[in-house]
Amino acid sequence: MTQAPLIGLVMGSDSDWPVMRLAAQALAEFGIPFEADVVSAHRMPEEMIDYGKKAHERGLRAIIAGAGGAAHLPGMLAAVTPLPVIGVPVPLAKLDGMDSLLSIVQMPAGVPVATVSIGGARNAGLLAVRMLAAGTDELAESLQVKLLQFADSLREQAHAKGSALRDEVANENFAS
Numbered sequence: 001m002t003q004a005p006l007i008g009l010v011m012g013s014d015s016d017w018p019v020m021r022l023a024a025q026a027l028a029e030f031g032i033p034f035e036a037d038v039v040s041a042h043r044m045p046e047e048m049i050d051y052g053k054k055a056h057e058r059g060l061r062a063i064i065a066g067a068g069g070a071a072h073l074p075g076m077l078a079a080v081t082p083l084p085v086i087g088v089p090v091p092l093a094k095l096d097g098m099d100s101l102l103s104i105v106q107m108p109a110g111v112p113v114a115t116v117s118i119g120g121a122r123n124a125g126l127l128a129v130r131m132l133a134a135g136t137d138e139l140a141e142s143l144q145v146k147l148l149q150f151a152d153s154l155r156e157q158a159h160a161k162g163s164a165l166r167d168e169v170a171n172e173n174f175a176s
């Protein structure tokens, strides 16, 4: 039996998937069940409102919403759900995602969206994992252990990069 999704991963179009799949990958790395779907505030407003209103009743604990251009999806979901919403600005060919970033990040007071960097879907996934790691329930405690191990692996990678760079600098002839 597949586990019920804890995170809703939604995007304005299937064209956002190459970016948004990085969030899916991060969730999968931590064993978090999620659902993925296209939900557009512009193109299917009623369905979008319905998704946002029912998300918490279906057991979702957070929503990751990615959109490009005039990215109203994350903010509109945040307006109708009590769940935390993480917004991912998806870069398009024109304006390189600045339009999307500003659309998502400049929310009016009272309706927060946790905005990650342009194309930062991996961090959106990791932030959702951290949200699930808050608390003292079994899932939270197991995620806390995994997140600390993950931080250790990042530290080791950074050390390895420093070591490789020191070797490279030591062997490079800067005079030539």
Ligand SMILES: Nc1c(C(=O)O)ncn1[C@@H]1O[C@H](COP(=O)(O)O)[C@@H](O)[C@H]1O
Pocket: 011, 012, 013, 014, 015, 016, 039, 040, 041, 042, 043, 066, 067, 068, 069, 070, 071, 072, 073, 074, 090, 092
């Ligand atoms: N920004 C939004 C919304 C929304 O915010 O509701 N719905 C679709 N879109 C965005 O339009 C871009 C182009 O979509 P198409 O590739 O389908 O033309 C996508 O990046 C999508 O997220």
